[in-house]
Amino acid sequence: MRTLRIGSGAGYSGDRIEPAVELAEQGRLDYLGFECLAERTIALAQSERLRDPQAGFDPLLVARMRAVLRPCAASGVRIITNMGAANPLGAARAVAEVARELGLGGIKIAAVSGDDVLGALAGGDYRLLERPGTVADLGDRVVSANAYMGLGGILEGLRGGADVVVTGRVGDPALFLAPLVYEFGWALDDWDRLGRGTVVGHLLECAGQITGGYFADPGYKDVPDLARLGFPIAEVAEDGSAVITKVEGSGGRVSLASCKEQLLYELLDPASYLQPDVTADFSGVRFEEVGPDRVAVSGGTGRARPDTLKVSVGYRDSFAGEGQMSYAGPGCVARARLALDIVRERLRLTGVAMTEARFELIGVDAVRRGGDPGFTPDLPEVRIRVAGRTDSMAEAVRIGNEVESLYTNGPAGGGGAWKAAREIVAVVSTLLPQHRAQPAVQFEVA
Amino acid sequence: MQLRERAHARTGDKGNISQISVIARDPGDYAWLAEHVTAARVKAHLAATGAERVERYELPGLGALNFVLHGALAGGVTRSLALDAHGKCLGAVLLELEVPEISSLCV
Numbered sequence: 001m002r003t004l005r006i007g008s009g010a011g012y013s014g015d016r017i018e019p020a021v022e023l024a025e026q027g028r029l030d031y032l033g034f035e036c037l038a039e040r041t042i043a044l045a046q047s048e049r050l051r052d053p054q055a056g057f058d059p060l061l062v063a064r065m066r067a068v069l070r071p072c073a074a075s076g077v078r079i080i081t082n083m084g085a086a087n088p089l090g091a092a093r094a095v096a097e098v099a100r101e102l103g104l105g106g107i108k109i110a111a112v113s114g115d116d117v118l119g120a121l122a123g124g125d126y127r128l129l130e131r132p133g134t135v136a137d138l139g140d141r142v143v144s145a146n147a148y149m150g151l152g153g154i155l156e157g158l159r160g161g162a163d164v165v166v167t168g169r170v171g172d173p174a175l176f177l178a179p180l181v182y183e184f185g186w187a188l189d190d191w192d193r194l195g196r197g198t199v200v201g202h203l204l205e206c207a208g209q210i211t212g213g214y215f216a217d218p219g220y221k222d223v224p225d226l227a228r229l230g231f232p233i234a235e236v237a238e239d240g241s242a243v244i245t246k247v248e249g250s251g252g253r254v255s256l257a258s259c260k261e262q263l264l265y266e267l268l269d270p271a272s273y274l275q276p277d278v279t280a281d282f283s284g285v286r287f288e289e290v291g292p293d294r295v296a297v298s299g300g301t302g303r304a305r306p307d308t309l310k311v312s313v314g315y316r317d318s319f320a321g322e323g324q325m326s327y328a329g330p331g332c333v334a335r336a337r338l339a340l341d342i343v344r345e346r347l348r349l350t351g352v353a354m355t356e357a358r359f360e361l362i363g364v365d366a367v368r369r370g371g372d373p374g375f376t377p378d379l380p381e382v383r384i385r386v387a388g389r390t391d392s393m394a395e396a397v398r399i400g401n402e403v404e405s406l407y408t409n410g411p412a413g414g415g416g417a418w419k420a421a422r423e424i425v426a427v428v429s430t431l432l433p434q435h436r437a438q439p440a441v442q443f444e445v446a
Numbered sequence: 447m448q449l450r451e452r453a454h455a456r457t458g459d460k461g462n463i464s465q466i467s468v469i470a471r472d473p474g475d476y477a478w479l480a481e482h483v484t485a486a487r488v489k490a491h492l493a494a495t496g497a498e499r500v501e502r503y504e505l506p507g508l509g510a511l512n513f514v515l516h517g518a519l520a521g522g523v524t525r526s527l528a529l530d531a532h533g534k535c536l537g538a539v540l541l542e543l544e545v546p547e548i549s550s551l552c553v
Contacts, residue, residue, distance in 0.1 A: 040524040130461050130522070214456070221454060257454060257469065260508050264467035266458030268514050270503055286507055299507075317525055358527050367530040368539055369520070370494030387527040426525040429461065 003235045004183050006176055006200070009068065010034040010081075010231075011207030013041060013058055017067050019208065019231040019250070024071035026247045027233050030183070032072060033175040034064065034081035035205040042169055043314020043425050045086035046144035056087035057094065057166075065098045065164075073104050073163070080154060080175050084166040086144070088113045091166045092444040099446035107446040110157030112167040114439040117311055117432055118145040126311075126430040135313055135430055143425060144314040147432055150276035150305070153439025154178035160443055169312070171275045173201025176234070184238050194278035195302020196240025199285055202273070203244055203262055203297065207231045210244060210262040211293075212252030225251030241298040243290060254293040263287075263297075276309055276434070278302040308431035317426035318355070318389045321396030323403025323419040324362070327411070328381035335411040336361055336382045337373075342410055343386050346402045352395050354388035361385070383416075389424075396421035449545050453479060455537035464495065464518040464533040466540055473509030475548060480504060480511065482545045488513050491543050492536060496520070513540075 007029045009020030013036040024032060036058050049056030061083040072079055084091040092111035099107040126135040135142065146169040155178050157165040167175070177197040180186065186193045203210055210232050212223035230250025236242040244254055263285055267273060271283040284299040323343070327336045340359045347354065362383040365371035386403050390396045400419025407417060449468070452475055458465045466488070470479045489500040497518035502511055519533050520526040530536075 043524075217454070220450065257471070260469050260510055261454070261456040261467060263508070264465075264469075264505070264510060264512050265456055266460055266465055267467075267512060268460060268463065268465060270505060270512055283505060284507065320527055322527075356527060360529070362529065365494075367528075367535040368494060369496075369528060369533075369536075385529060387529075389527060424525060426521070427461075 001237055003237050004031070004180065005029045005233055005235055006031045006033060006179060006204065007233045008033055008035070008204040008207045008231050010036050010064065011205065011209055012036060012038060013060065015207060017064055019229060020064065021067050021071065022247050022250060023231055023233065024068045024077055029077045029233065031179045032068065032077050032079050033204065034079070034083060035172050035175055037082040037085055037169060039312055040314065040425065040427050042085050042146050042312065043144040043427060046314065047425070049086045054090055057085045057091035058083035061091055062094055062098055065095050069099055069104055070102055073107060078158070078179070079164040080178065082167045082170055082175060084111060084168045086168065088166050088168045089442055092442070095164050095166060096444045096446040105446050107163045108161055109164045109166060109444045109446070110160060110162035111442045111444065112153035112157055112165060112439055114153060114437060115146045115149045115169040117147045117437050120432060120436045121145050121311070126432070129429040129431070131428070138313070138315045141315040142313060143316060145311055147309040147311045147437040148276055149309065149437060149439055150174055151178035151181060153441055155182055156439065156441045158182045160441065162443065171277065172205040173198045173275060174277060176201035176204050177277060180236055180240070191278055191302035191304060193240045195280040196300040198273065198275055198278055198280035198302065199282060199297060199300035200234050200236055200240070200242050203259065204232055204234055206262060206265065208252065209265065210258055211246045211254050212258055215258050215261060221257065223253050227251065240300065241296070243294050243296050245294045254295050256287050256289055256295060259287045259295045259297065274306050276305065278305050307434060309434055309437055311430050311432050312427050313430060314425050314427050317424045318391065319393050319396040319421065320387060320389055320424050321399030321421040322385070322387040323400035323417065324383055324385050325403055325406050325414045326381060326383045326416040327413055329413065332382050333361065333364065333376045333379055335413065336384045338411045339384050339406050339414060340386065342406065343402050347388070347399065350398065352388070352390070352398045354390055357386070357388040359386055393421060393423065447545060447547055448541060449483065449543040450541035452545070452548070453541065455541055457534050457537035459519055459523055459532045462517055462519045462522040464497070464515040464536055466513045466515070466537045468511045468513065468540065470509040476506055476509040478548050483511060483543065485513065487543065488540060491540060492518065495533070495536065
């Protein structure tokens with residue numbers, strides 16, 4: 001029976017580069033996917049593109065392509081990635097340039113766009129999903145609107161003979177579902193196969209998170225050789241069932257437990273995983289260990305795709321200022337709490353208007369998001385953190401300044417002050433009828 | 447004992463929603479897990495997040511539960527002032543949950 005071998009070369013924009021090279025050289029792959037586009041990244045990329053029309057694609061695109069294009073070309077591995085971000089055509093041109101530099105003339109690159117729906121939203125009454133109100137209420141603070149597109153544009157790129165397909169925003173699993181549809185000729189309303197293909201895409205899209213990354217817990221869940229973590233390969237059969245594995249000898253481990261964690265990762269209702277191409281149902285998925293670092297997956301199903309596409313709307317929300325300072329030795333927690341009280345009062349006395357603020361102790365109650373303010377554990381060291389939201393950059397800057405000035409004005413022994421201030425571009429969502437966003441594909445030849 | 451002795455967890459985020467899977471190390475423990483790790487207990491244990499509503503989805507075939515904590519991420523990763531804006535650490539915090547030993551008489 002024919003199987004397709006699909007590798008996953010990155011699980012986020014800043015991911016390690018070498019595992020994809022290992023996959024390209026030793027994975028005997030047919031396809032290599034890279035998922036590098038987080039929710040907000042495209043909004044920031046859009047702002048970059050406004051400043052520089054050539055920019056707006058993933059900053060590591062060129063480095064990744066320089067690393068994998070030659071081995072991929074040598075063994076006919078086709079690449080699919082959303083590293084196009086806010087500028088897929090610019091990204092395709094950059095890939096073509098890398099190919100020429102490497103002496104790989106003739107490589108064909110497809111740029112898939114159409115996800116930018118800022119224009120399509122204009123004048124409409126599009127309700128926000130996360131809170132009351134509409135997109136129009138955000139007014140001129142909106143910087144971007146990108147629809148999670150289906151696999152159609154990628155499919156067109158593959159049919160056009162592209163060796164590399166670079167997209168903007170698409171549903172993450174679509175990067176891996178598209179080659180399955182293309183190679184196996186699945187119908188675009190074969191919901192069960194599309195559902196199973198979505199399971200495969202979902203398992204692959206975070207790369208190392210299924211091969212033992214983000215999993216180890218010493219003594220409870222041990223994983224070998226995480227510094228050389230191998231990224232995953234799915235061997236997919238025509239019916240959409242698959243075996244998840246990795247390159248032999250690479251670090252990490254593919255286990256039932258790692259597969260279960262990744263299957264449920266970022267899922268809400270497992271029976272109703274909404275994607276632009278299908279409503280996938282993961283509730284019947286089963287895993288079986290079929291060899292060392294080999295886990296078989298089956299049992300996914302699907303139903304008709306939703307009528308709407310999810311759209312991420314980026315907008316300028318507010319400003320945030322932050323400061324941190326450490327304390328150590330006997331009584332450090334009490335001194336740190338005193339430091340927080342001082343900063344709180346200083347911000348009040350000097351009239352820094354904050355709409356929201358956090359005063360916390362890193363090592364006690366910061367990532368836990370709260371706790372008993374009287375809790376004074378006997379710790380060897382602790383770090384205060386003050387973060388606040390303001391309406392202006394000038395006020396945001398003053399928050400970190402008030403933490404830093406604890407050096408000469410605060411409790412004894414504060415050290416390692418750090419401060420920052422930034423504008424917050426936040427993301428909200430809305431829904432757009434599917435027919436309002438159509439993919440557009442352009443080809444570049446190196 | 448702590449839940450960690452019998453289960454593992456992974457945390458994800460979607461907007462202002464935190465999502466935590468809790469998976470039995472031994473799928474045979476699923477009924478015990480489902481009995482003791484309820485949506486109400488998860489909401490209480492992670493009350494500091496300010497989650498407004500917690501839903502639980504059951505996956506007996508995987509020996510797993512999936513918890514969806516609405517409003518738990520201080521506005522979501524793109525807006526939150528939290529140190530761990532994604533709430534990635536919350537799953538490990540949940541594994542502190544005190545649960546009864548599994549009795550050998552309980553089949």
